[in-house]
Amino acid sequence: MGDAVVEKGAVLITGAGRGIGREIALRLAHLGYPLVLLSKTEAHLRETQALCAALVPSRVLVLDVTREEEIPILRECLADVPRLHAVVNNAGVGEWEDLETLSTAAWDWQIATNLRGPFWIIRETLPILKRQRCGLYVNIGSDCSLVGMPRRAAYNASKFGLVGLTVCLRTEGSAHGVHAAMVYLGKTDTYFRNHRPGSRSNALTGRDAAEPVAFVIDAYPRIVIEEISVFAPGEHLAGTRSLL
Numbered sequence: 001m002g003d004a005v006v007e008k009g010a011v012l013i014t015g016a017g018r019g020i021g022r023e024i025a026l027r028l029a030h031l032g033y034p035l036v037l038l039s040k041t042e043a044h045l046r047e048t049q050a051l052c053a054a055l056v057p058s059r060v061l062v063l064d065v066t067r068e069e070e071i072p073i074l075r076e077c078l079a080d081v082p083r084l085h086a087v088v089n090n091a092g093v094g095e096w097e098d099l100e101t102l103s104t105a106a107w108d109w110q111i112a113t114n115l116r117g118p119f120w121i122i123r124e125t126l127p128i129l130k131r132q133r134c135g136l137y138v139n140i141g142s143d144c145s146l147v148g149m150p151r152r153a154a155y156n157a158s159k160f161g162l163v164g165l166t167v168c169l170r171t172e173g174s175a176h177g178v179h180a181a182m183v184y185l186g187k188t189d190t191y192f193r194n195h196r197p198g199s200r201s202n203a204l205t206g207r208d209a210a211e212p213v214a215f216v217i218d219a220y221p222r223i224v225i226e227e228i229s230v231f232a233p234g235e236h237l238a239g240t241r242s243l244l
């Protein structure tokens with residue numbers, strides 16, 4: 001008698017409508033993970049879902065991670081998901097501006113999306129992962145999680161903050177079998193900051209960026225990879241990672 005086939009648990013991906021999130025979805029679909037695709041724009045999510053449809057079942061959740069009143073929909077959406085393998089906090093935004101002229105609105109938007117959003121997603125899903133006594137958070141960081149850069153005050157603060165949130169989550173989660181990873185990505189050729197794929201030279205492709213994320217998820221729970229940094233060769237942050 002052969003080994004029983006173990007059904008893979010689902011993976012929730014925020015910002016799955018396009019860019020890196022969509023590529024993570026596609027990579028995980030090829031690996032056979034059922035998906036919960038969360039993002040702001042339904043049309044983008046439906047395109048991602050269509051691309052994964054031949055490979056795995058998926059559901060779409062239109063939700064803005066900056067709006068607290070929308071967060072409880074997530075719990076409803078996950079209620080009949082038999083097992084949640086991982087949660088990827090990928091939705092993120094950036095706007096570069098000198099500190100002196102950075103508006104409060106731009107500051108709030110970046111902190112709300114990149115830091116408070118993951119906090120709410122984690123707060124809502126942590127009871128599920130604890131109950132399972134297994135589950136992985138993968139939080140998407142940046143070179144701006146590791147080094148300060150001019151004109152990135154809000155983005156730097158949000159991405160450094162996400163590291164702090166992740167480290168705390170590890171300390172609270174470990175007794176319950178819950179783990180958390182940071183994946184630090186360098187410049188990636190997506191829609192980020194109103195770019196268009198194809199417009200950024202010396203950058204990772206969305207697919208390049210998705211590869212290590214899927215690797216960390218697929219390795220779990222056999223091994224726990226807590227941190228991984230991925231950069232295009234010219235973007236390599238040699239010698240600047242002394243912070244962590």
Ligand SMILES: NC(=O)c1ccc[n+]([C@@H]2O[C@H](COP(=O)([O-])OP(=O)(O)OC[C@H]3O[C@@H](n4cnc5c(N)ncnc54)[C@H](OP(=O)(O)O)[C@@H]3O)[C@@H](O)[C@H]2O)c1
Nearest residue numbers: 015017018019020040041044064065092187188190191192
């Ligand atoms: N691109 C880079 O150079 C780079 C480098 C390092 C790290 N990162 C990080 O990688 C992550 C993904 O970025 P990306 O390059 O893939 O950007 P992207 O191409 O602009 O895609 C971002 C995705 O996040 C979604 N999103 C934005 N705000 C949201 C909100 N409030 N609620 C729910 N979903 C929201 C977008 O939704 P819509 O479908 O509505 O647009 C979109 O699907 C971010 O955390 C970013 O900080 C990017």
